[in-house]
Amino acid sequence: MLLIMVAISCGEDEPDDNPNASIQFNFAFEVDGEALDYGQAYLINDDVVSFDVAQYYIGELSLTMDNGSTLNFDDQYLLAVPNTSARADAGENVGKTITKVDFNVGVSPEENSQSEMDFTEREETDVLAAQDPSMHWNWNTGYKFLRVDGDVDTDGDGVVDTGIAYHIGSDALLQALSVDSNIKIDQGDNSITFVLDLADFFANVDLSSEIDTHTGNVPELAQRLVNNYSTSISIE
8 A cells, every 4th residue: 555645834823724734645446335346246337347457547636725725736646546545745824624626637748748768767656657557558658547447247147257448548538627625624634535436437338338448449438438537536
């Protein structure tokens, strides 16, 4: 598990704010409100399906506070993987309530168009470096902004039998989201959880027949899944 913390401090002339608050970013994945368990069979849109990979990139993250300040992490990326935590460094003037969370699902065009050398020379601890399972097609095609793999039942006998793969990328499918929140921030440890519900993510998708998109091969399905981000990703 990757565990990283955010240290935030405020000046002595701002007694209404939190001088010693820390924020931990958590990543949860669910299926219709139930915690995702790799390999478990779920019923989504009347199809039996199981999953073995689910993860996505978060970029351009910013938190709007009730005191009017904004905590920006736009120079850092987070890789959302089930049951992990991550951090980013923050500045001063944290308020007592986070009223809005803004972020992108994916990476910027600048990062997505990097050279092969830029990619291979990234530090191992960099979430934009090579990952296992892979979150990067190649230096020319760029990053997989979101990846979900598993298996589905295609013959109706209740047993999964065919692989599924949904890999979304390309600059055109970089998606900005803005989520209203009412998350209280106290002195000491605090947490924010990004929740992706796969039942909502696959709304209006026939999993037994629409078994894959690698974006370029089935762009309409990729766009449909991107359109589901706003109803499938929530903040707690």
